[in-house]
Amino acid sequence: MNDPAALAAPASPVPGVSTETFACLKVLERKILWLSTWMIHHANHIRPNRDGLKVGGHQASSASLVTLMTALYFHELRANDRIAVKPHASPVYHAIQYLLGRQTLDQLENFRALGGAQSYPSRTKDNDEVDFSTGSVGLGVAGTLFASLIQDYLDARQMLPADLSPGRMVALLGDAELDEGNVFEAMLEGWKHDARNLWWIVDYNRQSLDSTVSDRLFGRFDDIFQTTGWNVVILKYGKRLHDAFAKTGGDALLRWIDDCPNSLYSALTYKGGPGWREHLQTDLGRTAGIKALLDEHDDVSLHTLMTDLAGHDLTSVLEGFAAAQAEQPTCFIAYTVKGRGLPFAGHKDNHAGLMTEVQMEEFRAAFAIGEGREWDRFEGLDIAENRLQAFIDAAPFTKGGPRHRTAHAISVPSLAAPQAAKMATQEAFGRIMNELGRGGSDLAARVVTASPDVTVSTNLGAWVNQRGIFDRITRNDVFAEENVLSPLKWSMSDAGQHFEFGIAEHNLFLFLGAAGLSAPLFGERLFPVGTLYDPFIMRGLDALNYACYQDARFMVVATPSGLTLAPEGGAHQSIATPLIGMGIDKLESFEPAYVDELAAIMEWGFGHMQADGGGSVYLRLSTRTIDQPERDYPAIADDVLAGAYWQVAPGSGAPLAIAYAGTVAPEAVAAHGQILEDIPGAGLLAVPSADRLHRNWRTPGPAPAHAVRLLSRLAPGASLVTVIDGSPSALSWLGSVAGHRVYSLGVDHFGQSGAVPDLYREYGLDTDAIVDACARACFAARGLAAVA
Numbered sequence: 001m002n003d004p005a006a007l008a009a010p011a012s013p014v015p016g017v018s019t020e021t022f023a024c025l026k027v028l029e030r031k032i033l034w035l036s037t038w039m040i041h042h043a044n045h046i047r048p049n050r051d052g053l054k055v056g057g058h059q060a061s062s063a064s065l066v067t068l069m070t071a072l073y074f075h076e077l078r079a080n081d082r083i084a085v086k087p088h089a090s091p092v093y094h095a096i097q098y099l100l101g102r103q104t105l106d107q108l109e110n111f112r113a114l115g116g117a118q119s120y121p122s123r124t125k126d127n128d129e130v131d132f133s134t135g136s137v138g139l140g141v142a143g144t145l146f147a148s149l150i151q152d153y154l155d156a157r158q159m160l161p162a163d164l165s166p167g168r169m170v171a172l173l174g175d176a177e178l179d180e181g182n183v184f185e186a187m188l189e190g191w192k193h194d195a196r197n198l199w200w201i202v203d204y205n206r207q208s209l210d211s212t213v214s215d216r217l218f219g220r221f222d223d224i225f226q227t228t229g230w231n232v233v234i235l236k237y238g239k240r241l242h243d244a245f246a247k248t249g250g251d252a253l254l255r256w257i258d259d260c261p262n263s264l265y266s267a268l269t270y271k272g273g274p275g276w277r278e279h280l281q282t283d284l285g286r287t288a289g290i291k292a293l294l295d296e297h298d299d300v301s302l303h304t305l306m307t308d309l310a311g312h313d314l315t316s317v318l319e320g321f322a323a324a325q326a327e328q329p330t331c332f333i334a335y336t337v338k339g340r341g342l343p344f345a346g347h348k349d350n351h352a353g354l355m356t357e358v359q360m361e362e363f364r365a366a367f368a369i370g371e372g373r374e375w376d377r378f379e380g381l382d383i384a385e386n387r388l389q390a391f392i393d394a395a396p397f398t399k400g401g402p403r404h405r406t407a408h409a410i411s412v413p414s415l416a417a418p419q420a421a422k423m424a425t426q427e428a429f430g431r432i433m434n435e436l437g438r439g440g441s442d443l444a445a446r447v448v449t450a451s452p453d454v455t456v457s458t459n460l461g462a463w464v465n466q467r468g469i470f471d472r473i474t475r476n477d478v479f480a481e482e483n484v485l486s487p488l489k490w491s492m493s494d495a496g497q498h499f500e501f502g503i504a505e506h507n508l509f510l511f512l513g514a515a516g517l518s519a520p521l522f523g524e525r526l527f528p529v530g531t532l533y534d535p536f537i538m539r540g541l542d543a544l545n546y547a548c549y550q551d552a553r554f555m556v557v558a559t560p561s562g563l564t565l566a567p568e569g570g571a572h573q574s575i576a577t578p579l580i581g582m583g584i585d586k587l588e589s590f591e592p593a594y595v596d597e598l599a600a601i602m603e604w605g606f607g608h609m610q611a612d613g614g615g616s617v618y619l620r621l622s623t624r625t626i627d628q629p630e631r632d633y634p635a636i637a638d639d640v641l642a643g644a645y646w647q648v649a650p651g652s653g654a655p656l657a658i659a660y661a662g663t664v665a666p667e668a669v670a671a672h673g674q675i676l677e678d679i680p681g682a683g684l685l686a687v688p689s690a691d692r693l694h695r696n697w698r699t700p701g702p703a704p705a706h707a708v709r710l711l712s713r714l715a716p717g718a719s720l721v722t723v724i725d726g727s728p729s730a731l732s733w734l735g736s737v738a739g740h741r742v743y744s745l746g747v748d749h750f751g752q753s754g755a756v757p758d759l760y761r762e763y764g765l766d767t768d769a770i771v772d773a774c775a776r777a778c779f780a781a782r783g784l785a786a787v788a
């Protein structure tokens with residue numbers, strides 16, 4: 001017998017979706033459009049504005065995603081899914097979390113204000129458990145791909161917590177984000193690694209910031225995604241339009257709208273019914289059926305019909321989502337209207353457009369929102385409060401543990417420095433990793449390495465031999481099978497601990513970002529270590545910055561660096577990277593000269609990568625083999641981590657010291673030896689971390705800064721000669737610590753091919769140049785003294 005209640009309600013148009021669900025989603029869609037639009041309006045027009053600057057926010061970009069995000073968060077998403085939201089749809093995200101009871105009114109009222117909801121979703125600054133920060137377009141999108149690889153990696157090891165089965169990594173992206181090349185670089189890597197559990201939903205409103213986007217792009221997207229193994233689901237026209245296409249003249253209407261250039265479609269969307277009518281009459285007036293279609297629609301309903309795109313048609317959206325499979329990455333291209341439902345819908349200049357107060361009053365009336373009740377969750381809705389609340393409470397998205405997870409600490413074994421009279425820091429890094437790989441520590445089991453095609457040339461080969469290369473699909477080492485001798489084992493399996501990537505440094509940093517979030521995203525800690533050549537940090541810089549912005553935890557080992565990549569020439573020599581290391585927040589950068597320093601820094605680094613308030617670590621290393629000191633390392637251990645130590649302590653009140661960082665140690669030591677006769681008591685300061693030394697100096701504290709403690713041993717008018725194989729400004733600030741005059745040596749101009757001694761002479765870093773600078777310092781000091 002039929003259930004009478006079921007008979008009373010209109011059936012849901014979507015198979016598998018209940019009538020109740022559909023009805024509640026329709027109501028929520030409306031509410032979310034209101035709340036997100038109001039949030040921006042409130043920030044710009046209601047909240048007191050103290051500086052006269054526009055607060056901003058993106059009403060049009062938000063409106064474009066309302067239907068898709070409603071369907072996702074209140075129906076499709078599960079607690080184990082992780083989502084990167086299009087940056088400028090932040091108000092939609094926060095409105096949804098507010099409705100779900102996971103965001104406060106105070107935060108919404110302070111959208112874009114200090115301490116309020118962030119303009120772009122932020123893992124660290126927002127309080128409603130953002131999964132992936134977004135803002136720099138394209139990065140969050142690609143970040144989800146690497147997160148899916150990490151999820152597979154953990155799953156292969158049965159490391160996912162019991163309450164966290166593999167979920168989907170979902171990105172909601174603007175169509176113009178697909179102009180960012182990093183998205184396509186990531187797709188190639190995803191294809192090579194058989195990425196799965198991945199959904200990208202393109203908000204295809206055919207508008208970017210400046211204008212409408214090229215018509216020719218669409219065909220290409222489809223191809224590119226399919227070529228790289230994606231299932232492409234095109235959500236183009238809504239049910240209303242499909243019905244119209246089925247009638248007489250429908251074929252012509254479909255052709256017309258299919259062929260309609262993006263710019264014209266957008267302009268007509270803005271103009272509304274009369275605009276559509278005029279163009280359809282002109283172009284299709286003589287086609288059978290079109291006159292009837294135009295006659296049976298007034299301007300409002302004609303506009304509704306012509307803008308009935310699937311991205312705003314709940315039925316099409318729900319059906320599209322239901323058809324996707326987890327094993328294949330799926331890209332939904334959802335046609336939408338930028339600013340849908342708002343007065344500037346479709347206008348090419350609407351990106352930063354804000355509704356006026358008058359427009360907002362009309363909008364409020366249309367949404368039946370009473371004055372003073374703008375933030376009320378149930379105001380203006382045609383549904384009983386308890387019914388909607390029950391639906392919200394049942395949202396599967398919220399049925400799980402915390403989204404931001406914690407993971408227990410892992411003990412770090414002591415990492416011994418390799419013993420050798422001469423060694424380069426890069427080689428030492430390889431040996432330390434090899435030893436770690438040979439051992440059975442918990443840390444070693446959780447280290448995951450990656451390199452963009454420079455695994456071997458950055459000395460990670462021995463580690464890879466120990467631990468293997470990761471791939472979900474086992475791939476044998478063909479060279480080994482064919483008995484072709486090679487020192488490297490190159491087989492792949494899901495037990496491997498190294499990710500071998502193609503030459504795309506951006507991908508390396510996106511990967512380190514995702515792997516470095518494995519603890520908060522998936523509840524299990526990994527220790528990602530990535531290697532690349534130091535100059536190519538620049539190639540992935542925004543992704544490195546983004547990884548730190550998200551508070552991902554990783555170790556990046558950049559080697560070789562500076563002029564020491566000598567015969568490779570200027571394109572392979574880095575200059576500015578020490579400044580990058582100093583300038584990026586949540587990244588501790590080190591440039592050790594000696595291998596005992598390196599081992600201690602790495603040991604400390606693995607602790608810092610899991611510490612509350614910790615961060616990531618950047619090691620700037622070199623292939624240059626240098627003499628290693630025999631010394632009592634524990635005596636300097638703390639100073640090394642604090643950023644600097646006296647390699648040769650100055651005499652009390654000494655008039656000069658040489659301060660150096662990294663691989664120029666031999667020149668600094670030799671120069672120091674040469675000047676001692678003329679400048680007795682001169683000091684030699686080693687600076688393994690200008691970054692930490694500088695930050696500590698700038699951070700007020702009860703005790704004098706480490707740099708102050710060190711440099712106050714020199715005479716008040718003393719000189720400092722600083723040397724680094726990189727930008728001299730990384731060390732020249734040392735003069736301000738205690739008012740010393742600085743003579744800074746470093747690399748100011750792009751490099752060229754050559755041997756290290758020749759290049760050091762050419763660029764003024766050799767022993768003679770340092771001695772010369774010391775002499776100049778002394779003359780100047782004497783001159784000043786004479787004048788005084």
Ligand SMILES: Cc1ncc(C[n+]2csc(CCOP(=O)(O)OP(=O)(O)O)c2C)c(N)n1
Binds near residue numbers: 064088173207
């Ligand atoms: C790397 C980067 N460059 C530039 C911007 C500035 N910007 C913000 S949104 C946007 C255009 C976005 O268009 P689309 O992705 O299609 O989103 P829509 O607003 O149309 O939904 C630009 C250029 C940015 N956020 N990030």
Ligand SMILES: [Mg+2]
Binds near residue numbers: 175203207338
């Ligand atoms: Mg767009």
